[in-house]
Structures are given as structure tokens and as C-alpha cells.
Amino acid sequence: MPPLPFPDGGAGWPDLQARMRDMSAGDADWRGGRVPLFVFLNEPETYEIGRKAFFEYFSENALGRKRAFHGIGRMEEEVLGYGLSLFSAPEGAAGAFSSGGSESIFMAMKAARDAWRAQHGKGREVALNIVMPISGHPAFDKAAAAMDLEIRRAPLTPDRRVDVAALGALCDGQTMAIVGSAPCFPHGVIDPIEALSDLAVERGLWLHVDACVGGWLAPFFARVGRGTPAFDFRFPGVRSISADLHKFGFCPKPASTVFYRDGADMERALFRADAWTGGAFATATLGGTRPAGAVAAAWAVLNHLGTAGYEDAARRLGAMVDAYTAGLRGIAGVRLWAEPDFTIINFGAEDADIFAVAKGMQARGWLPGLTREPKGLHAMLSMFHEPAREAYLADLADALAEVRAGADAGGVTAQY
Numbered sequence: 104m105p106p107l108p109f110p111d112g113g114a115g116w117p118d119l120q121a122r123m124r125d126m127s128a129g130d131a132d133w134r135g136g137r138v139p140l141f142v143f144l145n146e147p148e149t150y151e152i153g154r155k156a157f158f159e160y161f162s163e164n165a166l167g168r169k170r171a172f173h174g175i176g177r178m179e180e181e182v183l184g185y186g187l188s189l190f191s192a193p194e195g196a197a198g199a200f201s202s203g204g205s206e207s208i209f210m211a212m213k214a215a216r217d218a219w220r221a222q223h224g225k226g227r228e229v230a231l232n233i234v235m236p237i238s239g240h241p242a243f244d245k246a247a248a249a250m251d252l253e254i255r256r257a258p259l260t261p262d263r264r265v266d267v268a269a270l271g272a273l274c275d276g277q278t279m280a281i282v283g284s285a286p287c288f289p290h291g292v293i294d295p296i297e298a299l300s301d302l303a304v305e306r307g308l309w310l311h312v313d314a315c316v317g318g319w320l321a322p323f324f325a326r327v328g329r330g331t332p333a334f335d336f337r338f339p340g341v342r343s344i345s346a347d348l349h350k351f352g353f354c355p356k357p358a359s360t361v362f363y364r365d366g367a368d369m370e371r372a373l374f375r376a377d378a379w380t381g382g383a384f385a386t387a388t389l390g391g392t393r394p395a396g397a398v399a400a401a402w403a404v405l406n407h408l409g410t411a412g413y414e415d416a417a418r419r420l421g422a423m424v425d426a427y428t429a430g431l432r433g434i435a436g437v438r439l440w441a442e443p444d445f446t447i448i449n450f451g452a453e454d455a456d457i458f459a460v461a462k463g464m465q466a467r468g469w470l471p472g473l474t475r476e477p478k479g480l481h482a483m484l485s486m487f488h489e490p491a492r493e494a495y496l497a498d499l500a501d502a503l504a505e506v507r508a509g510a511d512a513g514g515v516t517a518q519y
């Protein structure tokens with residue numbers, strides 16, 4: 104990253120806009136359904152409502168929601184209240200609005216760590232660990248790196264859900280939390296939360312459910328009869344849940360939520376500081392200044408879509424996942440690595456290197472999503488992937504045939 108001369112300034116909007124668009128001219132075509140992650144959309148009206156609500160509160164700061172921006176404070180309380188009921192939280196539960204899954208997970212892990220320390224009357228002299236599936240998101244590694252915790256990863260059963268017995272065997276007296284995903288990013292399946300909850304209750308462990316991907320929509324998949332497993336506070340061992348609004352809640356970024364069965368746990372997540380000249384300071388999130396627009400947009404989108412809208416999205420996305428998986432099964436040699444519980448598909452090929460196929464897909468204008476173990480092509484399907492389905496499947500069949508015919512292997516690698 105070379106140093107650049109500081110801008111002279113004075114550029115007007117038309118010039119700035121033209122230059123920005125020019126810089127993005129080579130971007131991947133997400134609107135055309137060619138990007139398998141990063142962007143999550145419902146229909147255009149929801150997008151517009153989120154956008155308008157965001158810019159209505161473009162300048163306000165959600166950090167000031169209690170002292171200055173009472174409307175934002177109320178919207179945030181309402182969004183969190185909707186989440187508490189969606190996840191069947193008991194009385195006394197609490198939640199916080201954060202900037203994304205990684206922050207929600209960080210806060211829950213901080214609360215779990217401090218709860219363990221309080222319960223055992225120990226401090227930083229004890230090295231603690233988190234035991235989680237091999238398929239769990241690296242946000243936990245980040246939290247562990249920042250808080251000096253150890254991560255232990257448990258293997259999966261053949262259906263790609265965590266092996267609960269193996270996870271239990273990795274726990275010891277210094278395990279401060281266990282984790283299940285709903286669903287996990289790589290394979291799109293929901294871990295056996297009920298069995299993890301039993302383990303948590305039996306061994307007195309904190310169970311965190313990472314529902315960052317599925318949280319705000321998977322309950323509606325269940326309600327429209329897709330047999331999607333439950334993962335929430337109805338299971339007594341579930342002590343915290345992270346659920347992103349900015350993924351399948353269809354809300355503008357940055358927006359996520361983290362919920363605690365017990366309000367006292369949320370207190371443990373709080374950062375409190377009083378040893379400076381500015382006075383007492385406390386936040387329930389890592390961030391201080393937060394975009395009020397994200398809170399307003401989430402409130403607006405939730406009230407726009409409501410139960411009927413999310414059920415409708417669940418029906419349509421469910422049908423699309425079925426159509427994609429049927430199409431994939433129709434291509435000889437393609438093998439789905441798991442039966443999707445939600446909107447994530449992941450597949451390989453029996454007789455070809457799927458990373459080489461990914462290279463062929465890239466050459467055809469598709470940004471390939473990749474997973475490593477097993478080597479797979481991966482996609483989180485959102486509404487704009489439906490018009491692209493037939494072209495995607497046709498190009499996949501072509502790219503696969505090309506690899507079988509001996510096209511240059513080597514493949515592509517994922518990078519963020």
C-alpha cells in the first residue's frame with residue numbers, strides 16, 4: 104500500500120461519483136446473481152425501505168440513543184424485543200445491537216468468559232477454552248486471539264453436523280463455552296442444538312448458538328413447514344445466541360444482534376470504564392460510535408416484512424434451494440456435500456477437481472465460493488440468485504465437462 108499525495112480537494116459530486124463508478128467497473132456482478140456470498144437481498148421494495156430508513160438517520164449516532172436520539176433508542180429496543188420473542192427468550196433475557204456477527208460473537212464470548220470467572224472465583228491466571236465444531240466460523244478464533252483463549256475444534260458426523268460426543272470429550276474444567284451453528288457457513292446444516300443443550304446442562308457449560316446466518320429467517324423456514332430444526336432458548340442449555348440482521352434478516356449492513364438468556368450475562372458483556380477524565384462509560388458492544396441508520400433500517404425492514412414477509416421469503420428461498428439442488432443432482436457426477444437445512448449449498452464432483460471447475464466458472468463470469476474440507480463449491484442463495492439459476496447450472500455442466508476433458512487444473516483460492 105504506497106503512500107499517496109493528500110488530495111487537493113474541491114472535487115464535486117458528479118466527478119466523485121464518476122470516479123467511484125470507474126473504480127468499481129470491474130466488480131463482480133452481484134445484482135446478476137453471480138456472487139455467492141457478501142450480499143443478501145429480498146425483493147426491491149424491502150431494499151428501498153432499508154435504504155431510505157438508513158439515510159433518514161444518516162448523521163445520528165446510536166451511541167447517543169439514551170441521551171440524545173430517543174427515537175433510535177426506541178427502535179433499537181423494539182428490534183431487540185422482536186428478536187427475544189422470535190427466539191423464545193424467557194423473562195429476564197436481554198440483547199444488544201451490534202455491527203455484525205463477529206462483534207456479536209465477541210461480546211457473547213466475553214460474557215461467557217466473565218461468567219466462568221465469576222462462577223469459579225478465578226481470574227486471568229486460568230487459561231480457558233472454547234469447544235466448537237470444526238465447521239464453526241473464524242469469528243470465534245478472533246475473539247479467542249483477542250481474549251487469550253484456546254479454541255478446540257470437534258469433528259463432524261457424516262451429515263456434517265458436529266459430533267456431540269466428540270465435542271463433549273474435548274471439554275474439561277477450563278471450558279468456558281461450547282458452540283453450535285445454525286447453520287454453519289461451510290455446509291449449511293444446523294448442528295444438533297438439542298443434544299448440545301443437554302450436554303451443556305449436564306456439564307454446567309455455556310452453550311452459544313451462532314445463528315449469524317440463519318437467525319432471523321430460519322425460524323420462518325420452520326413455520327412454513329420445511330422441517331428446519333429449532334435452535335433457540337427453548338433448549339435450556341442455550342445461554343446466548345448471535346443472529347445477524349444484515350444477512351438473512353435482509354437489513355442493510357452493519358447490523359447484528361446478540362441475545363442472552365439472562366440479563367445478568369449481558370451485564371458481563373458490557374465494557375465499563377471509569378478511570379479516565381471523561382467520566383463513567385459503558386457500552387454493550389465493542390464499538391462506541393455506531394450508525395443510527397443501521398438501527399432505523401433494521402426497524403423499518405422488520406416492520407415492513409413482518410411475519411408474512413419473512414414467511415413469504417422462506418417459501419420462495421426454500422423453493423429456490425430445492426430447484427438448485429434438483430439441478431445439481433441432474434448433473435452427472437455432482438455430489439452435494441450436505442442436505443441443506445437453510446439456503447447454503449455446497450457440492451463437489453466425484454470424478455473432477457471442483458477447484459478446477461471453479462476456475463472454469465470464474466472464466467464464465469461467476470465468483471466461485473469455495474470450501475476446503477471437503478473441497479466444495481459453495482453458495483449462500485439469496486433472491487437474486489433465482490433468475491441466474493439456469494445459466495449457473497448450464498455453465499457448471501460445461502465447466503465440469505471441460506475439466507473432465509483435461510482442461511488446465513490448478514483451481515482458484517478464496518481470499519477476503
Ligand SMILES: Cc1ncc(COP(=O)(O)O)c(C=O)c1O
Nearest residue numbers: 203204205240242287288315316
Ligand atoms: C456462521 C457465521 N458466523 C459468523 C459470521 C461473521 O459475521 P460477520 O461477517 O457479520 O462478522 C459469519 C459470516 O459469514 C457466519 O457465516
